[in-house]
Amino acid sequence: MKVGLLTGGGDCPGLNAVIRAVVQSVHNDGGSCVGILEGWRGLVKGMSRPLEVAETDGIIARGGTILGSSRTNPFKNADFDIPAVRANFQALGLDALVAIGGDDTLGVAHRLHKDFQMPMVGVPKTIDNDLMVTDFTFGFDTAINIVTEAIDRLRTTAESHRRIIVVETMGRHAGWIACFSGIATAADYILIPEVPIDIAHVAEVLKRHRAEGKNYNIVVVSEGAEFPDKGTTNIAAETDAFGHVRLGGVGNVVAKLIEDQTGYETRCVILGHLQRGGAPSAYDRVLATRLGLGASRLVLQKNFGTMVALSGTKIIETTLAAGVAASKTLTMSFYEEAATFFK
Ligand code: F6P
Helix, strand or coil: CEEEEEECCCCCCCHHHHHHHHHHHHHHCCCEEEEECCCHHHHHHCCEEEECHHHHCCHHHCCCCCCCCCCCCCCCCHHHHHHHHHHHHHHCCCCEEEEEECHHHHHHHHHHHHHHCCCEEEEEECCCCCECCCCCCECHHHHHHHHHHHHHHHHHHHHHHCCEEEEEECCCCCCHHHHHHHHHCCCCEEECCCCCCCHHHHHHHHHHHHHCCCCCEEEEEECCCCECCCECCEEEEEECCCCCEEECCHHHHHHHHHHHHHCCCEEEEECHHHHHCCCCCHHHHHHHHHHHHHHHHHHHCCCCCEEEEEECCEEEEEEHHHHCCCECCCCHHHHHHHHHHHC
């Protein structure tokens, strides 16, 4: 069997571990692998490279993706790009394609399978942990550890200057990263997209924590958090090929309002792409490897239109249709537990 692999959308730590697992499994079965470069753009433009087992040595410890990634959506200019995708797939002599990505990348794989019967298998990934069906995505654990380390560092400078530091995390329209890293760092308040921002309450809690003896505060805000009736704070007006706005900057707005309402000196730190960079955690390496092995099984069984997912501790198989049906916001019981500390 000749199996193509591509990584699409925002990169995240653990992608290379999936690639390694698929290449090894297919090799063990007597097949070969081809890496499609830069996500769906590589299939539109015919950019690829052979992938041998020897080339995957050591990549488990590397962040990013050795194949490159992009947010190319071949269905945006479908009249030109979909025929190109199909022609390049054929020209490469592929029997299957493993698409490793979030809801956008997997959504394209789903449509190519549904509309053109192309042999697709998906592997879910994202630091945002906002994919349906799978309990956790690899990349998320690494991201929350990066945020945790950053906040642990910010705490000492906040404390020295008796300041409030507002830390803005990624996560798009889901509060997973903000909530988990906020719990892990005992943040004074956590703001998430799922709950409208109530600055008066934030200020009240911060002042109470000061009155109780604390002389600095940490507030974690997710980039997708919204003020009532105001929508998200966006970096740019334009959207990407999948129609997503670029979020960012809500932390600055929150910091200014907090300073105005509390009188305490406040600073904002936007962690941005730091959260996606660097080596994957051990947990993410293991999860990504297991998902890669699971995806290879589906490919070798010719079980297409499917994807792997994590359910509890088990790697399960589901359909691409189920995986991309909706995105997964934060399970509110986690936020209720977090909110015990800022009631
Ligand atoms: O989906 C992953 C993610 O990092 C989001 O948390 C963030 O909003 C977005 O990607 C940033 O995208 P880009 O890398 O295109 O700026």
